[in-house]
Amino acid sequence: MSTYILRRLGQAIPQLFIISIILFMLMQAFGDPVATLGARTPPKPEDKERLRRMLGLDQPPAMQYLTWLVGNDWQKLDMDGDGIPETNGSRKGILRGDWGNSLVTRRPVMEMIGERLPNTLILMVTAEIIIIGLSLIIGLYSALRPYSFFDNLITGLSFVGFSMPVFWLALSLMYLFAVNFRRWGLPYLPTVGMFDPAVGKTPWELIKHMVLPVSTLAIISIAGYSRFVRSSVLEVLSQDYVRTARSKGVASRFVVWKHALPNAALPFITLIGLDIPFLLAGAVVTERIFAWPGMGRLFIDHTERADFPMLMGILMLISIAVVIFQIITDVVYSLVDPRIRLN
Amino acid sequence: MSRKLYILLSLLVAVSMLLAACGAPAAEEPAAATEDASGSTGGDAPAEPTFSGTATITFVQEPDSLNPLYTSMFFSGITRDFWLKGMWSFDNNNEPVLEIAAEVPSADNGSLSADGTTIVYKLRNDVFWSDGEPVTADDFVFTYDMIMSDANVVQSRYPYEDYVTSVTATDPQTVTVTFSEPFAAWLTTVFTYVLPKHVLQPVFDAEGTLDNAEWNKAPTVGVGPFVFSEWESGSHLIFTANPTWVNPPSLEQVFIRIVPDDAAQEAAIVAGDTDIGVFLSSDQIPTLEADGTVDVVAVSSGYDEGWFMNVNPETAHPAMLDVNVRKAIALATDRFTIINDLLDASINPVNATFWDGTAPYGGNVEPYPYDPEQAKALLDAAGWVDSNGDGTRDKDGVELVLRYITNTRELRKNVQAVVQQQWSLVGIGAQLENYSSDVFWNGYNDGGPQAQGIYDIAEYSSVGSFPDPEASANFLCSEISGADNPDGANWQGICDEELDALLNEQAVTLDVNKRIELYHQIGQLMFDKVYYIGIWLDPDLWSINSRLQNVTLSGATPFWNAHEWTVAP
Numbered sequence: 001m002s003t004y005i006l007r008r009l010g011q012a013i014p015q016l017f018i019i020s021i022i023l024f025m026l027m028q029a030f031g032d033p034v035a036t037l038g039a040r041t042p043p044k045p046e047d048k049e050r051l052r053r054m055l056g057l058d059q060p061p062a063m064q065y066l067t068w069l070v071g072n073d074w075q076k077l078d079m080d081g082d083g084i085p086e087t088n089g090s091r092k093g094i095l096r097g098d099w100g101n102s103l104v105t106r107r108p109v110m111e112m113i114g115e116r117l118p119n120t121l122i123l124m125v126t127a128e129i130i131i132i133g134l135s136l137i138i139g140l141y142s143a144l145r146p147y148s149f150f151d152n153l154i155t156g157l158s159f160v161g162f163s164m165p166v167f168w169l170a171l172s173l174m175y176l177f178a179v180n181f182r183r184w185g186l187p188y189l190p191t192v193g194m195f196d197p198a199v200g201k202t203p204w205e206l207i208k209h210m211v212l213p214v215s216t217l218a219i220i221s222i223a224g225y226s227r228f229v230r231s232s233v234l235e236v237l238s239q240d241y242v243r244t245a246r247s248k249g250v251a252s253r254f255v256v257w258k259h260a261l262p263n264a265a266l267p268f269i270t271l272i273g274l275d276i277p278f279l280l281a282g283a284v285v286t287e288r289i290f291a292w293p294g295m296g297r298l299f300i301d302h303t304e305r306a307d308f309p310m311l312m313g314i315l316m317l318i319s320i321a322v323v324i325f326q327i328i329t330d331v332v333y334s335l336v337d338p339r340i341r342l343n
Numbered sequence: 344m345s346r347k348l349y350i351l352l353s354l355l356v357a358v359s360m361l362l363a364a365c366g367a368p369a370a371e372e373p374a375a376a377t378e379d380a381s382g383s384t385g386g387d388a389p390a391e392p393t394f395s396g397t398a399t400i401t402f403v404q405e406p407d408s409l410n411p412l413y414t415s416m417f418f419s420g421i422t423r424d425f426w427l428k429g430m431w432s433f434d435n436n437n438e439p440v441l442e443i444a445a446e447v448p449s450a451d452n453g454s455l456s457a458d459g460t461t462i463v464y465k466l467r468n469d470v471f472w473s474d475g476e477p478v479t480a481d482d483f484v485f486t487y488d489m490i491m492s493d494a495n496v497v498q499s500r501y502p503y504e505d506y507v508t509s510v511t512a513t514d515p516q517t518v519t520v521t522f523s524e525p526f527a528a529w530l531t532t533v534f535t536y537v538l539p540k541h542v543l544q545p546v547f548d549a550e551g552t553l554d555n556a557e558w559n560k561a562p563t564v565g566v567g568p569f570v571f572s573e574w575e576s577g578s579h580l581i582f583t584a585n586p587t588w589v590n591p592p593s594l595e596q597v598f599i600r601i602v603p604d605d606a607a608q609e610a611a612i613v614a615g616d617t618d619i620g621v622f623l624s625s626d627q628i629p630t631l632e633a634d635g636t637v638d639v640v641a642v643s644s645g646y647d648e649g650w651f652m653n654v655n656p657e658t659a660h661p662a663m664l665d666v667n668v669r670k671a672i673a674l675a676t677d678r679f680t681i682i683n684d685l686l687d688a689s690i691n692p693v694n695a696t697f698w699d700g701t702a703p704y705g706g707n708v709e710p711y712p713y714d715p716e717q718a719k720a721l722l723d724a725a726g727w728v729d730s731n732g733d734g735t736r737d738k739d740g741v742e743l744v745l746r747y748i749t750n751t752r753e754l755r756k757n758v759q760a761v762v763q764q765q766w767s768l769v770g771i772g773a774q775l776e777n778y779s780s781d782v783f784w785n786g787y788n789d790g791g792p793q794a795q796g797i798y799d800i801a802e803y804s805s806v807g808s809f810p811d812p813e814a815s816a817n818f819l820c821s822e823i824s825g826a827d828n829p830d831g832a833n834w835q836g837i838c839d840e841e842l843d844a845l846l847n848e849q850a851v852t853l854d855v856n857k858r859i860e861l862y863h864q865i866g867q868l869m870f871d872k873v874y875y876i877g878i879w880l881d882p883d884l885w886s887i888n889s890r891l892q893n894v895t896l897s898g899a900t901p902f903w904n905a906h907e908w909t910v911a912p
């Protein structure tokens with residue numbers, strides 16, 4: 001297995017290299033980062049020209065990519081605009097662990113990602129656990145009682161949940177549980193953020209502020225996942241070996257837990273394996289509405305500003321995570337299903 | 344394995360919760376008068392001030408940086424009202440309120456030279472950095488040096504690069520600034536902030552630049568009623584009371600929460616989770632004020648929505664070169680109905696000049712009325728008639744179809760659609776185009792549609808150096824952008840000798856009353872020649888919860904009186 005893992009990791013290197021070139025080319029279409037640096041007050045033309053020169057944005061895209069990849073500490077730069085390079089470059093490039101600085105904040109990309117990642121993980125991992133747990137329970141229950149009242153009810157609710165736009169659901173939950181409950185004198189939840197400044201950062205504050213964003217993420221995903229689990233389990237339950245087990249008098253609970261569920265879990269593991277890397281990316285809409293300071297907002301905020309070092313950092317991080325979790329998923333396959341041999 | 348995976352995920356959650364929760368408590372102890380501070384403010388200091396309460400403010404955008412060298416962003420600038428004062432702030436009447444300066448320089452007090460090229464700033468001797476060090480003239484010289492240093496990738500060198508020739512410390516309490524020519528906009532553009540030399544000089548000496556200074560994100564030493572305490576990226580900023588400030592605040596802390604979604608900000612305001620909200624729209628007012636606990640106030644920061652007419656003979660539609668056609672465009676547009684339908688006419692009345700939001704420079708010019716019949720008559724007289732019966736006027740084989748551009752803001756798109764309909768009634772066609780903001784504002788060399796003149800009418804909201812009216816470069820003949828002058832700021836191609844003379848004269852006129860009169864003439868001239876058509880005054884809308892008291896917002900430095908804010912018990 002270790003040979004397999006090493007081989008896959010070796011294959012990942014050229015993959016990531018090609019991904020980085022494609023992403024960098026796409027970045028060129030994002031617009032001019034200097035044009036939006038002043039936000040409401042666009043920079044003056046002479047400042048724009050100077051900033052482009054000093055930030056290296058006047059260089060051809062290929063040169064900018066090279067700087068991003070291997071740095072520029074091996075060359076001199078023209079910082080004073082006299083046409084003569086005089087200042088040593090300071091970038092080391094991603095291959096030497098320097099992910100660059102944000103053009104907007106001028107701060108190291110990895111430092112900013114590091115600040116947001118824990119917030120995203122706490123939100124997304126909590127939501128994912130709830131999604132997986134409830135999807136399994138609901139999907140399994142529906143599959144064991146197909147076409148019952150409960151199954152039909154869940155089917156109906158799933159369609160409602162699945163078809164709801166995230167922003168609408170998020171704002172509806174916010175207005176109901178945070179605004180109107182407060183008006184009606186009922187116990188209420190906070191609207192935005194991670195804690196109440198009057199109380200401070202306590203675990204209980206964090207939990208209170210997580211309820212609405214986690215619910216938003218969970219409601220929509222459970223709707224889809226539970227249908228997936230239901231169909232997988234139903235398919236397995238109709239297999240010959242399940243019928244054989246039942247005909248031999250094996251207890252129903254044993255049939256479900258020992259025969260049906262492990263086999264039905266394989267496609268679900270694939271789904272989760274694909275999901276996990278994207279937990280790092282956060283949830284753009286949910287984070288924006290609930291003012292949750294996660295990776296999704298970091299990405300969208302810096303997309304609007306065409307901040308390519310930051311975007312490259314986030315996208316490459318996700319690319320690396322996708323590669324790694326694909327390998328992990330394959331390994332988990334072999335552990336769950338003895339029919340699969342990695343060799 | 345699935346059990347192990349579950350355990351792993353659970354651990355991940357637990358670790359994440361710990362990471363998120365283990366930071367310093369937000370409601371930190373107030374920055375109680377430290378030994379440093381109390382010792383440095385002299386022995387006659389009044390009784391130690393007490394602080395109570397938290398003001399919560401929502402920002403819809405997060406500041407780029409807190410170091411003013413590296414940002415010109417509105418939301419970064421307004422935080423400085425709390426923690427980094429300049430020579431003076433501006434009150435709700437846009438009058439200067441002394442902060443670090445002991446007086447506003449003038450000819451009367453001898454601080455403004457007769458030729459207008461030397462200004463002497465006298466500093467108060469009772470203003471200290473929050474760590475107890477005195478604020479001196481050396482700090483201002485250092486600030487100037489850092490702005491002009493090629494080692495720092497600063498956001499803007501305006502106006503120092505173009506106008507200032509030297510900044511010297513005559514003595515610890517006196518800063519002398521010399522200009523290459525009289526510079527009328529000095530009051531609002533020079534030393535609006537100061538950097539702590541004793542903190543940043545060692546960083547610059549060690550690293551050769553301030554670009555990566557820790558102070559840029561965590562400026563723990565400042566000069567204002569509050570002191571920086573915490574900035575969690577994407578989440579919040581906290582400023583705590585500064586007992587060393589000359590006017591210590593009443594509040595214990597100011598908590599700024601970043602809420603990027605407009606609807607979520609509205610919910611937070613209605614729910615009482617925030618005391619001050621900003622960048623609101625007039626259609627939100629009924630909802631926000633419904634409970635009677637929130638007031639929405641309009642504060643002008645000089646922005647007016649308007650049409651900037653391309654009159655460059657090389658790029659504009661030939662009809663745009665005729666002043667009567669431009670006048671017909673104004674008369675054919677029912678801006679009064681537009682603001683009634685899309686905005687609130689009591690907040691956003693139609694403006695006539697570029698400076699209507701910058702009192703008292705706007706004058707008393709009345710906007711063109713809606714008069715389609717007069718518009719038709721003017722177009723007929725100018726020779727633009729519908730000769731081919733296609734519903735659009737034409738002349739010499741050229742159809743009167745104007746390229747009407749703006750950015751992608753939804754409100755502006757709606758205005759475009761209504762205007763297109765209104766113009767069709769008088770036979771003017773409209774080709775509507777929308778650009779993302781970065782492209783819309785691009786310069787000539789980057790294919791900016793305005794800079795390259797690929798338009799006839801451009802709509803946006805703009806301002807000068809509020810509360811100063813200075814925006815001359817946008818309208819000067821010498822600033823017309825083109826291949827030979829790609830950095831030119833005049834994207835309309837205006838080249839008017841009379842206008843040039845007036846703009847050049849105001850730029851060096853230090854007498855305020857005379858300058859106001861000059862601006863009234865400029866506004867009238869631009870109105871008569873229809874270089875600019877006002878659409879609506881565009882003040883900032885702020886919400887203030889009634890629990891936060893004594894809040895008086897200003898357009899230039901909104902939180903200028905934050906030291907007076909109190910929270911209702």
